[in-house]
Amino acid sequence: MTIGQLHPCIGEVLLTREVLQERVSEVGREIAADYADKQPLVIGTLKGAVVFMSDLVRAMEPTPAGLELDFVRASSYGAGTVSSGKVALTMVGGTDVKGRHVLLVEDIVDSGRTAAALLEHFSAEGAASVKLVSLLSKPSRRAVQCEPDYQCFEIEDKFVVGVGLDYREEYRSLPYIGVLKPECYES
Numbered sequence: 001m002t003i004g005q006l007h008p009c010i011g012e013v014l015l016t017r018e019v020l021q022e023r024v025s026e027v028g029r030e031i032a033a034d035y036a037d038k039q040p041l042v043i044g045t046l047k048g049a050v051v052f053m054s055d056l057v058r059a060m061e062p063t064p065a066g067l068e069l070d071f072v073r074a075s076s077y078g079a080g081t082v083s084s085g086k087v088a089l090t091m092v093g094g095t096d097v098k099g100r101h102v103l104l105v106e107d108i109v110d111s112g113r114t115a116a117a118l119l120e121h122f123s124a125e126g127a128a129s130v131k132l133v134s135l136l137s138k139p140s141r142r143a144v145q146c147e148p149d150y151q152c153f154e155i156e157d158k159f160v161v162g163v164g165l166d167y168r169e170e171y172r173s174l175p176y177i178g179v180l181k182p183e184c185y186e187s
């Protein structure tokens with residue numbers, strides 16, 4: 001296990017860089033096979049999904065022909081650790097999803113509100129198909145029905161950071177998934 005210098009605010013490492021890499025490669029190859037002739041439009045949810053999406057698209061081997069990338073800004077947590085329940089949504093690159101095979105990339109499905117709102121939005125815009133891939137899933141916290149079509153890891157009910165996931169905009173660049181120490185979480 002190589003986690004380098006552990007951040008002083010991390011009390012527990014749930015998923016190491018190596019464990020993450022292996023599973024993301026596996027899921028990437030599975031998705032590549034499923035989308036081999038579908039010219040997928042891969043849409044990442046800003047900001048959290050950026051780090052996972054970067055690993056995932058490079059793990060899609062062989063690369064599906066015509067694969068395109070875009071991003072959607074969705075935010076419901078603001079500065080806190082509890083979903084506000086309202087999802088604000090803005091398309092970034094302006095790609096038309098009509099008739100496209102959309103693969104939505106999330107870093108985490110927690111209450112499910114963000115992903116559910118985005119999936120509904122892309123379906124309503126006329127996507128040919130809409131599927132969801134998430135690095136993490138916390139099924140015990142679901143407030144709305146929303147299950148990823150592809151998921152790397154299921155985790156218990158802990159607020160986690162790293163690999164794109166933040167607490168008050170910090171910790172996104174950590175290469176592992178960790179749990180904050182209480183003193184860092186409350187301050």
Ligand SMILES: O=P(O)(O)OC[C@H]1O[C@H](OP(=O)(O)OP(=O)(O)O)[C@H](O)[C@@H]1O
Pocket residue numbers: 045046047048049074075076077078083106107108109110111112113114115166
């Ligand atoms: O299933 P849910 O309860 O909706 O939670 C999941 C969403 O919450 C986080 O985004 P956040 O609103 O924190 O924005 P961020 O990605 O910019 O941090 C996370 O990145 C997911 O997109």
Ligand code: HPA
Pocket residue numbers: 077108110158159160161165166167
């Ligand atoms: O556990 C989490 N960590 C960071 N951001 C999140 N957004 C939803 N759940 C989480």
Ligand SMILES: [Mg+2]
Pocket residue numbers: 048077078165166167
């Ligand atoms: Mg966040």
